[in-house]
Amino acid sequence: MEYILLLGVYMEKYIINGGNKLYGSVDIQTAKNSVLPILAAAVLTDGKVTVADVPHISDVRNMVKILSRLGCRAEFCGNNLIIDSSVADCYEIPSELAHELRSSVFLLGSVISRFHMAKIAYPGGCDIGLRPVDLHLTGLKRLGVEITEENGYIVCKCDKLTGNEIMLDCPSVGATENIMLAAVKAEGVTVIKNAAREPEIEDLQKFLNAMGARVRGAGSGTVVVQGVKELFGCEYLPIPDRIEAGTFLIAAAMCGGEVELKRACAEHISSLLHKLRENGCKIRVNNDKIVLENNRRLTSVKSIETQPYPGFPTDLQAQMTALCCICRGQSIVTENLFETRFKYVPELRKMGADITVINRNAFVRGVERFHGATLVAHDLRGGAALVSAALSAVGRSEILDISHIDRGYGAFEYKLRRLGGDIVRLSV
Numbered sequence: 001m002e003y004i005l006l007l008g009v010y011m012e013k014y015i016i017n018g019g020n021k022l023y024g025s026v027d028i029q030t031a032k033n034s035v036l037p038i039l040a041a042a043v044l045t046d047g048k049v050t051v052a053d054v055p056h057i058s059d060v061r062n063m064v065k066i067l068s069r070l071g072c073r074a075e076f077c078g079n080n081l082i083i084d085s086s087v088a089d090c091y092e093i094p095s096e097l098a099h100e101l102r103s104s105v106f107l108l109g110s111v112i113s114r115f116h117m118a119k120i121a122y123p124g125g126c127d128i129g130l131r132p133v134d135l136h137l138t139g140l141k142r143l144g145v146e147i148t149e150e151n152g153y154i155v156c157k158c159d160k161l162t163g164n165e166i167m168l169d170c171p172s173v174g175a176t177e178n179i180m181l182a183a184v185k186a187e188g189v190t191v192i193k194n195a196a197r198e199p200e201i202e203d204l205q206k207f208l209n210a211m212g213a214r215v216r217g218a219g220s221g222t223v224v225v226q227g228v229k230e231l232f233g234c235e236y237l238p239i240p241d242r243i244e245a246g247t248f249l250i251a252a253a254m255c256g257g258e259v260e261l262k263r264a265c266a267e268h269i270s271s272l273l274h275k276l277r278e279n280g281c282k283i284r285v286n287n288d289k290i291v292l293e294n295n296r297r298l299t300s301v302k303s304i305e306t307q308p309y310p311g312f313p314t315d316l317q318a319q320m321t322a323l324c325c326i327c328r329g330q331s332i333v334t335e336n337l338f339e340t341r342f343k344y345v346p347e348l349r350k351m352g353a354d355i356t357v358i359n360r361n362a363f364v365r366g367v368e369r370f371h372g373a374t375l376v377a378h379d380l381r382g383g384a385a386l387v388s389a390a391l392s393a394v395g396r397s398e399i400l401d402i403s404h405i406d407r408g409y410g411a412f413e414y415k416l417r418r419l420g421g422d423i424v425r426l427s428v
């Protein structure tokens, strides 16, 4: 009975035989968290937008479905995605699409700018605790948008958008991006204070300016948008994915071996590199290549605390906790951004991890090795942490519900196999 239930719920799984060291090079994909707001921004112009080297992940596929629903034409040409929004004719994102993708909320800014109307079901995405959108909505209201809630939908209307000063209560990535999108064609100047400083914000600024927008300050904490009348098509290559890069470095540190990342940006993950060096990894950086070498059991770092950029990223917290589990000594990992981002902990315990979670803190006492087990991925980054743990473990593991991992890692098992990892995907 239980087996039949599992068959219905878990469509694909990974089988991993742990213990292999990882050797070789891996190409880092274009950043998921840059590509998604850039695709949302494509709605702002009638010109053709070409986004280069788009990763083959389900979050992108879902965003493309949403764009198509809005009436945009979106098609892949190799790895490039070409979007033609000149034929967009719909301002509504229904719940079945919005629930697939939290980033659908970024479309509020661009859809309201285009149609002066937007209707979007409350967004979905990873189940990592309360993910409110109050800052997005407060910001849009400051630009003149009237917002109501109707049967699970956020409904936005305006006669016109007018620039204003907006002070964010906390430096939310999504709210900063959404307000930028709404402001680029607003009348006058918008100043976003306490803006997020993540590299993806700077990337969105570059993309918008490539379309003819006038945005400056991204990365500094204050973003200034001078509204323009028209935006044009452009071609754009977004930045490399710092979270995918970090995930591969941590996997290499856990399994041992020597792994080179190609098309990576060391500056974007300096907080991680700092911790991995403290752990005892050897790391070399040469332009856009990062090489990590490790051939011994690592030593714990005392504490890791997630913070907005340039602090330690919450999106690498789970992977780093998995690493702490097999280091010599004890660590405290503190999650400051999202509640319930420790859902993967019971899974790591099945593999022999010694972790106690109290509120926002995970107290980790290092054990010699993980052992293989049957595990369930509950979210994207927690799922990636389980993969690294299983690759480093003694014995065989199964990881169920890997659709979460597919949201953000393109060709994950293929890349890991090329490095020597024994990992296959099976349909169940």
Ligand code: UD1
Residues within 6 Å of the ligand: 032, 033, 036, 103, 130, 131, 132, 133, 134, 135, 136, 137, 170, 171, 172, 173, 174, 175, 196, 200, 314, 315, 336, 337, 338
């Ligand atoms: C983005 C990233 C996600 C990353 C996160 C933090 C994308 C597609 N996703 O998510 O991978 O984990 O940044 O780096 O880029 N908050 C509010 N009210 C709001 C908005 C946010 O209180 O209206 C709070 C959140 O609950 C959270 C904090 O602000 O505690 C940071 O969230 P935010 O930066 O908005 O994350 P996302 O944009 O959702």
